[in-house]
Amino acid sequence: MSEYNFAYLNEQTKKMIRRALLKAVAIPGYQVPFASREMPMPYGWGTGGVQVTASILTPDDILKVIDQGADDTTNAVSIRKFFKKTAAIETTELSEQATIIQTRHRVPETPLREDQILVYQVPIPEPLRFLEPRETETRKMHAYEDYGLMHVKLYEDISQHGHISTTYAYPVMVEGRYVMDPSPTPKFDNPKINNCPALQLFGAGREKRIYALPPYTKVTSLDFEDHPFEVQKWQASCELCGTSGTFLDEVITDDKGGRIFVCSDTDFCRKQQSEKFEEAG
Amino acid sequence: MYVAVKGGEKAIDNAHKLLKEKRRGDTQIAEITTGQISEQLTLAVDRVMTEGSLYDRSLAALAIKQARGDLIEAIFLIRASRTTLPRFGYSKPVETDKMELSRRISATYKDLPGGQLLGPTFDYTHRLLESELETDQPASQQHRGILSDQNSIDSTDVKSEIANEEQTIAAPIIPHVLDLLGEEGLMEPPSNEPKDHEPEDLTRQPLSFPASRDLRLQNLARGDEGFLLALGYSTQRGYARNHPFAGEIRVGTVAIEFEPEELGFAIEIGEIELTECEMVNQFKGSEKAPPQFTRGYGLTFGHCERKAMSMAQIDRSLRAEELGEQKTAPSQDGEFVLSHSDNVQATGFVEHLKLPHYVDFQSELELIRRMHQEHDAASPESDQQAKDMTTHEAAE
Numbered sequence: 068m069s070e071y072n073f074a075y076l077n078e079q080t081k082k083m084i085r086r087a088l089l090k091a092v093a094i095p096g097y098q099v100p101f102a103s104r105e106m107p108m109p110y111g112w113g114t115g116g117v118q119v120t121a122s123i124l125t126p127d128d129i130l131k132v133i134d135q136g137a138d139d140t141t142n143a144v145s146i147r148k149f150f151k152k153t154a155a156i157e158t159t160e161l162s163e164q165a166t167i168i169q170t171r172h173r174v175p176e177t178p179l180r181e182d183q184i185l186v187y188q189v190p191i192p193e194p195l196r197f198l199e200p201r202e203t204e205t206r207k208m209h210a211y212e213d214y215g216l217m218h219v220k221l222y223e224d225i226s227q228h229g230h231i232s233t234t235y236a237y238p239v240m241v242e243g244r245y246v247m248d249p250s251p252t253p254k255f256d257n258p259k260i261n262n263c264p265a266l267q268l269f270g271a272g273r274e275k276r277i278y279a280l281p282p283y284t285k286v287t288s289l290d291f292e293d294h295p296f297e298v299q300k301w302q303a304s305c306e307l308c309g310t311s312g313t314f315l316d317e318v319i320t321d322d323k324g325g326r327i328f329v330c331s332d333t334d335f336c337r338k339q340q341s342e343k344f345e346e347a348g
Numbered sequence: 349m350y351v352a353v354k355g356g357e358k359a360i361d362n363a364h365k366l367l368k369e370k371r372r373g374d375t376q377i378a379e380i381t382t383g384q385i386s387e388q389l390t391l392a393v394d395r396v397m398t399e400g401s402l403y404d405r406s407l408a409a410l411a412i413k414q415a416r417g418d419l420i421e422a423i424f425l426i427r428a429s430r431t432t433l434p435r436f437g438y439s440k441p442v443e444t445d446k447m448e449l450s451r452r453i454s455a456t457y458k459d460l461p462g463g464q465l466l467g468p469t470f471d472y473t474h475r476l477l478e479s480e481l482e483t484d485q486p487a488s489q490q491h492r493g494i495l496s497d498q499n500s501i502d503s504t505d506v507k508s509e510i511a512n513e514e515q516t517i518a519a520p521i522i523p524h525v526l527d528l529l530g531e532e533g534l535m536e537p538p539s540n541e542p543k544d545h546e547p548e549d550l551t552r553q554p555l556s557f558p559a560s561r562d563l564r565l566q567n568l569a570r571g572d573e574g575f576l577l578a579l580g581y582s583t584q585r586g587y588a589r590n591h592p593f594a595g596e597i598r599v600g601t602v603a604i605e606f607e608p609e610e611l612g613f614a615i616e617i618g619e620i621e622l623t624e625c626e627m628v629n630q631f632k633g634s635e636k637a638p639p640q641f642t643r644g645y646g647l648t649f650g651h652c653e654r655k656a657m658s659m660a661q662i663d664r665s666l667r668a669e670e671l672g673e674q675k676t677a678p679s680q681d682g683e684f685v686l687s688h689s690d691n692v693q694a695t696g697f698v699e700h701l702k703l704p705h706y707v708d709f710q711s712e713l714e715l716i717r718r719m720h721q722e723h724d725a726a727s728p729e730s731d732q733q734a735k736d737m738t739t740h741e742a743a744e
Contacts, residue, residue, distance in 0.1 A: 077434045100554040105427035110696030112703065135706045139356040142703050148360075172707045190700070201683055203557045228719055234711035253711040273693050275554035299714050316706050317713065331707055 074121035074154040080104055084122035084277070088268060091279035096241030097209070098192050103275040113146055114272030116169050116188035120150065123184065123268070124167065129157045131165035136173035136314065136331035143171070162334050172235075174256040176313050176335035179265035181282060187250045189271035192278060194238045194248035214246050217289065225294050234299070239286045246289070247278065254288065255298045255314045261286040303328040308339035371416050385409035394621075394650025395419055399691065400426030401551070401570050403620050403649050420572075424692045435552070440605040440614050444624050444647075445521050449600035451651075454525045456593050456628060462522035467599060468651075525596040526626045526643060535628070535641045540670075557683045564666055564686060565659075569647060571689030573655045579665075579679045580658035588665050588677035592644060595628040599651050623648045625656035629664050636672030 072078065087101035106114040120130070130150055134143040138160040146169060147158050159165050162177040169186040179185060195205045198216045208214065217238060224231045237254035239261075241247045249260055250269060260267065260280065267280040280286060290296035304311035306318075306327040313335065315328035330336035372379065386393050386409035396408040400423045408426060415421035451467025454460055466472075529535035539545075539561070547562040555563060568576060583590060601621050605614040625646035633639035644664030646656035665679040678684050688694060 071432065075432065077432060079434055080431070100556065102552050102554055104431040104551075105424075105692060106431065107428035109424065109699060110693045111698075111700030112696060114696075135704050140704050141356045141360055144356040144360055148357075171703075172705070190697070201557075202687075203683065229722065232715060232719070234715045235708040251705075251708050253707050255711070273697055299711060301714075314707065315710070317710055331710075 096245030115270030634672030
């Protein structure tokens with residue numbers, strides 16, 4: 068029982084997933100159904116991303132796994148360990164060093180390069196799901212480019228609240244054709260997904276869908292002329308590295324309302340801290 | 349002062365150590381063996397094999413032990429292990445009319461060819477706790493020793509009795525009850541698919557809707573017993589009411605035949621135990637089909653009678669469209685039932701809510717603060733409230 072095929076999956080399965088990946092790259096933003104397998108971690112915990120990573124991984128790859136932007140969140144640790152065990156590959160916490168980065172909920176702050184692949188874990192790949200629960204319907208809507216429902220939803224937000232009240236999993240339009248869910252990354256990360264030099268692959272295990280954004284794909288966040296898309300901004304800067312303009316996590320420090328803000332991307336934060344230290348030293 | 353939340357790796361290692369300890373429990377008490385589980389918790393093993401979709405008693409017993417008796421966790425372990433196995437091919441369809449029966453009942457006929465055989469069932473027991481089970485019985489050298497102890501019958505007698513009974517019952521072919529009705533033309537055929545129809549396989553192809561009946565049955569066979577039970581129950585309480593009769597339930601072993609390509613003919617590669625349930629349902633006829641009895645089908649590994657019966661009820665209710673019935677209830681909605689029946693998927697997604705969602709929550713927090721401020725600014729009493737707030741804050 069202790070001997071596994073390289074990266075757990077058998078070669079038949081990897082081939083099947085690679086075929087789905089190729090199709091996904093050929094039709095950016097289109098959700099390709101694939102015969103997702105049961106993985107040794109629960110559905111909803113990154114099985115889609117894990118299957119994608121397992122299928123593209125080679126023994127020379129250097130893998131980074133993040134959850135909420137951090138390398139040491141428990142689920143990221145668990146997935147990194149899984150690949151260390153089943154593929155015996157090198158892992159890293161440095162964004163620059165990694166050839167494959169598997170992520171949940173964030174795009175790294177460090178700009179990605181052409182020789183890197185970003186693998187997203189996706190819980191619900193269908194951007195229209197909460198407007199229409201039936202797969203039979205949403206597939207038709209994509210086929211006919213019938214995205215009226217989504218625009219109405221965004222419009223209703225504005226008429227009720229004065230602004231679009233979607234803060235994460237903010238829908239995007241891919242190359243003017245498919246509306247896509249960028250996975251539950253905060254909308255703060257949407258601009259990084261656009262025209263990105265790295266290949267971006269999205270795996271949804273439970274829902275059995277794969278989709279992709281080839282390098283330099285045009286990805287626009289849905290908005291209106293008079294209500295243009297904008298990202299979250301913080302008054303504060305990171306308590307640890309002092310940087311502003313990154314996505315900040317709020318940390319409650321006591322029970323009297325005390326709170327500080329720190330970078331959600333731990334690797335980026337550490338790099339900023341050491342650069343500051345060098346400048347000072 | 350802020351303490352960075354580090355040490356995920358160490359925390360996980362420690363959690364796993366604790367889990368191991370908890371699994372073992374009090375070391376003064378002997379460790380449970382997988383052999384004990386597969387021999388004495390047979391119905392748990394059967395459920396794990398069925399919903400885990402892998403017929404292997406010893407692996408299922410191991411999974412139950414490892415999962416501390418959490419059957420959904422055990423099913424999950426089996427499914428994950430199943431993933432690593434390459435697919436060599438498909439066996440021949442099993443022939444349940446050639447089943448070597450350990451139980452066979454029909455609620456539609458008092459007596460019928462092949463007879464009724466009660467077999468090992470809880471059905472007519474009084475559900476009174478048997479305190480004598482509290483005392484451990486030492487292992488016996490004799491086969492079926494416990495039976496002979498209880499009934500003070502010599503174990504060889506029991507054995508021969510069972511053997512005799514099996515012989516009279518296990519005639520080569522026991523016809524299915526529903527086929528007896530079929531001969532009269534009152535029962536629809538078992539399947540409307542052409543004979544050479546290749547069944548689909550949802551473990552190799554993602555499920556798409558509307559799903560064919562073979563895919564639906566595969567999904568239900570792997571589906572959660574509790575979910576199917578509740579849905580089946582709902583059809584008896586008026587949600588898509590369609591009164592079923594338990595036409596036949598049979599439990600027994602069947603041979604598995606496989607045809608290796610290089611051989612050109614089928615060979616028997618083993619035996620498995622199955623539970624099969626065929627429900628008979630009234631049907632008054634519609635534009636699409638004449639008045640006749642209709643079928644619902646359930647099949648499981650091992651002895652999972654409750655599951656097989658619920659499955660048969662839902663198989664029937666999901667045929668609403670095919671039979672031209674009005675779709676009014678959840679149990680008739682294929683997309684609803686099939687998308688939510690798998691407990692490994694369900695438990696994963698529900699439990700994933702335990703994972704950190706700091707980033708999304710932070711985004712929501714920012715939005716709700718902004719909307720809160722806007723709300724206060726817009727409402728007339730907000731001025732006073734806002735002043736109260738500021739003075740309160742200033743005081744702090």
